[in-house]
Amino acid sequence: MLPLELHELSFTVGNAAIIRGISARIEAGPRTVILGPNGAGKSVLMRLCHGLLKPSSGRIVWQGAKNGDERKHQAMVFQRPVMLRRSALANVMYGLKLAGKSRSQSELRAMDVLEVVGLAQHAERAARVLSGGEQQRLALARAWALGPDVLFLDEPTANLDPASTQDIENIINAIHASGTKIIMTTHNLGQARRLGDEILFISNGRLMEHTPIDRFFKQPVSTEAASFIKGEIPWQ
Amino acid sequence: MAIMMRRALLVLALSGLLQAPMAAAQQFITVASTTSTEQSGLFKHLLPVFEKKTGTQVRVVALGTGQALDMGRRGDADVVFVHDKVAEQKFVADGFGVQRFEVMYNDFVLVGPKADPAKIAGGKNITDAYRKIAAAAAPFASRGDKSGTHAAELRLWKSAGIDPQTGKGSWYRETGSGMGPTLNTASAMNAYSFTDRGTWLSFRNRGDLVIVVEGDEQLFNQYGVMLVNPAKHPHVKKDLGQAFVDWVISAEGQKVIADYKIGADQLFFPNAGR
Amino acid sequence: MNSLVEAFGAAWRLIAGFDDELAQVVGLSLQVSLTAVVIATLIGLPIGAMIAVERFRGRQTLIVLLNALMGLPPVVVGLVVYLLLSRAGPLGSLGILFTPTAMVIAQTVLITPIIAALSRQIIEDAWREYDEQLRSLGAQRLNAAMTLIWDTRFSLLTIVLAGFGRAAAEVGAVMIVGGNIAGVTRVMTTTIALETSKGDLPLALGLGIVLITLVIVLNALAAVIREMALRRYG
Numbered sequence: 001m002l003p004l005e006l007h008e009l010s011f012t013v014g015n016a017a018i019i020r021g022i023s024a025r026i027e028a029g030p031r032t033v034i035l036g037p038n039g040a041g042k043s044v045l046m047r048l049c050h051g052l053l054k055p056s057s058g059r060i061v062w063q064g065a066k067n068g069d070e071r072k073h074q075a076m077v078f079q080r081p082v083m084l085r086r087s088a089l090a091n092v093m094y095g096l097k098l099a100g101k102s103r104s105q106s107e108l109r110a111m112d113v114l115e116v117v118g119l120a121q122h123a124e125r126a127a128r129v130l131s132g133g134e135q136q137r138l139a140l141a142r143a144w145a146l147g148p149d150v151l152f153l154d155e156p157t158a159n160l161d162p163a164s165t166q167d168i169e170n171i172i173n174a175i176h177a178s179g180t181k182i183i184m185t186t187h188n189l190g191q192a193r194r195l196g197d198e199i200l201f202i203s204n205g206r207l208m209e210h211t212p213i214d215r216f217f218k219q220p221v222s223t224e225a226a227s228f229i230k231g232e233i234p235w236q
Numbered sequence: 237m238a239i240m241m242r243r244a245l246l247v248l249a250l251s252g253l254l255q256a257p258m259a260a261a262q263q264f265i266t267v268a269s270t271t272s273t274e275q276s277g278l279f280k281h282l283l284p285v286f287e288k289k290t291g292t293q294v295r296v297v298a299l300g301t302g303q304a305l306d307m308g309r310r311g312d313a314d315v316v317f318v319h320d321k322v323a324e325q326k327f328v329a330d331g332f333g334v335q336r337f338e339v340m341y342n343d344f345v346l347v348g349p350k351a352d353p354a355k356i357a358g359g360k361n362i363t364d365a366y367r368k369i370a371a372a373a374a375p376f377a378s379r380g381d382k383s384g385t386h387a388a389e390l391r392l393w394k395s396a397g398i399d400p401q402t403g404k405g406s407w408y409r410e411t412g413s414g415m416g417p418t419l420n421t422a423s424a425m426n427a428y429s430f431t432d433r434g435t436w437l438s439f440r441n442r443g444d445l446v447i448v449v450e451g452d453e454q455l456f457n458q459y460g461v462m463l464v465n466p467a468k469h470p471h472v473k474k475d476l477g478q479a480f481v482d483w484v485i486s487a488e489g490q491k492v493i494a495d496y497k498i499g500a501d502q503l504f505f506p507n508a509g510r
Numbered sequence: 511m512n513s514l515v516e517a518f519g520a521a522w523r524l525i526a527g528f529d530d531e532l533a534q535v536v537g538l539s540l541q542v543s544l545t546a547v548v549i550a551t552l553i554g555l556p557i558g559a560m561i562a563v564e565r566f567r568g569r570q571t572l573i574v575l576l577n578a579l580m581g582l583p584p585v586v587v588g589l590v591v592y593l594l595l596s597r598a599g600p601l602g603s604l605g606i607l608f609t610p611t612a613m614v615i616a617q618t619v620l621i622t623p624i625i626a627a628l629s630r631q632i633i634e635d636a637w638r639e640y641d642e643q644l645r646s647l648g649a650q651r652l653n654a655a656m657t658l659i660w661d662t663r664f665s666l667l668t669i670v671l672a673g674f675g676r677a678a679a680e681v682g683a684v685m686i687v688g689g690n691i692a693g694v695t696r697v698m699t700t701t702i703a704l705e706t707s708k709g710d711l712p713l714a715l716g717l718g719i720v721l722i723t724l725v726i727v728l729n730a731l732a733a734v735i736r737e738m739a740l741r742r743y744g
Contacts, residue, residue: 047642050646052642052645052646071648072648075646075647076646078642078643078646081643082639082640082643082644083744084657084661085660085661085663085743085744086660086661086743094647094657095647095648098647098648098649098653099648126742126743126744127744128743128744129742129743129744142647146647146648
């Protein structure tokens, strides 16, 4: 699948330019964090990459994909994941069955990932009655179960308490360790520091910086990044 | 989508199966008749005797005479059993009916409020009563639905020399509905109304209404029965239908009709073959 | 006032002395209207779901048309079905006029637009919420539509009940295509119409009370199911 190349990517809604001519090359391996203030266009950029939105201009190229199979090798976890009105287990099996897995295969795989995210004991409970943190873990399990090469995560810990955030970050690291490429957005510097290997810093629809994590925090090139780092409350 | 459609068809078939035993277990004929025969209770009394004797179920669709004849014309009935001699003769002449047989007669009565604003109670002359109603401009509820009863009512207005349409909007009210609903209307607004005796006797919501004129020979109402012509509509069950017609005008059928009473009143007077 | 009291008395006597004739009338009402609502759901739901998730030319027109068809007068439906099924009509050879099957057809025609239009609304609202998530999981339109139907099933149940209520309560269509034949096509509403025209208003109203009670019981049952399900599935 990887590397992922963005060529002069733009996205406009009416007269409003949300993404303005972003070009980048995202390699396999390092955890990529798309960072930027609220409204910078992070979520839209991610949706463009995942194929949920069509770019107004420019191209998205998965260099390692064979003809048109790129959809099968990526998954996404949303800021507010939609839980289907069925059990936790059935939620995980849903994507697997759509991917053409048999029922028994799906169930085995689904139980495995539920085990890893610590929800095995809730497998038969209705997804919608789980807590916010549990739902987000279930969403991760549902995406991970598909065995994607690339996993997109859109602000995966927004609205969660610190303990749940910790759980989610551990799971993200486990998924990374299993060899899946992580691409996530956050507006939280602390999370970027904890989870990121490289940073794509977006401001006002433009890509301002694409640098390894250490360099980003020590020597930000753009004034926007510098002020964003300064403006954030340090212990967050 | 395709699966859904297939399921829909399956259910249709199933529901058909469910109903099949009800529909097919017994041979039956469909009779287009009038509300007066149905609502007076005559059919409830008459049909079980025939059904028991022959095993043929008689399914009655009760409408106004005009609609009943139309049902026969369309081929939706096997037998027509109505009361509008002129229309029936035309029905047969046009080739829709095989042959018309007279079955029985009942009589019409004029009902009206006890207060009797037109001062006609106890009279024996219907045309006379009509003239007085028109002169007093007393409320009169007409069916106005082109039924046999409506046709009879209009004939009597004509022989009274009055065009009730001139009273339309004031005292002459057309309900455009069956006998029962028209009587409900008359009862609610204390109007005079023209009805067959059978419907009147079985009618419960009389309010202040009573019979004001009865017994005039002009009020006799002849019923006829006829098989729908199989030459026009080949699916007509001509043997079963003709068997019903023959039985109704037979001595046995005629006696069953004569036996039907509400309280002490005989409602229908058999006169087949006379 | 007096006649209302009488009506409740009549209703009570009807229920207390539940005889064969009444049982048959009530049974046929249920059989016809339930069959109609099942068929209307099997036709209307996929149509509603399809319009909800697909974008095509004339979609808006179709929605307006469906919404308008919700107000179809039963008498008009009855008349059209009558003319189709009449021996002189195009489907006359089937010979199903004045049978329960004809009544099922008329009621199906009457309530399919209701189920299609209302389910379209519910599924489209859900689609807005689910759209990205389902596409991300790899669902095609057909899969998505099925998923949405399943996930909104408790709301859809209310629609199905509304359809049933409309079917069971209408008199114009079944009167015309059924003919109100005693023991064959006589249902609750046509019996009510008949008793009204015989001037037996208490009995007519009593039957009406029985009918409404029946519909209330069914709705209460559905409400309980829905409540339990919501607690279970969220």
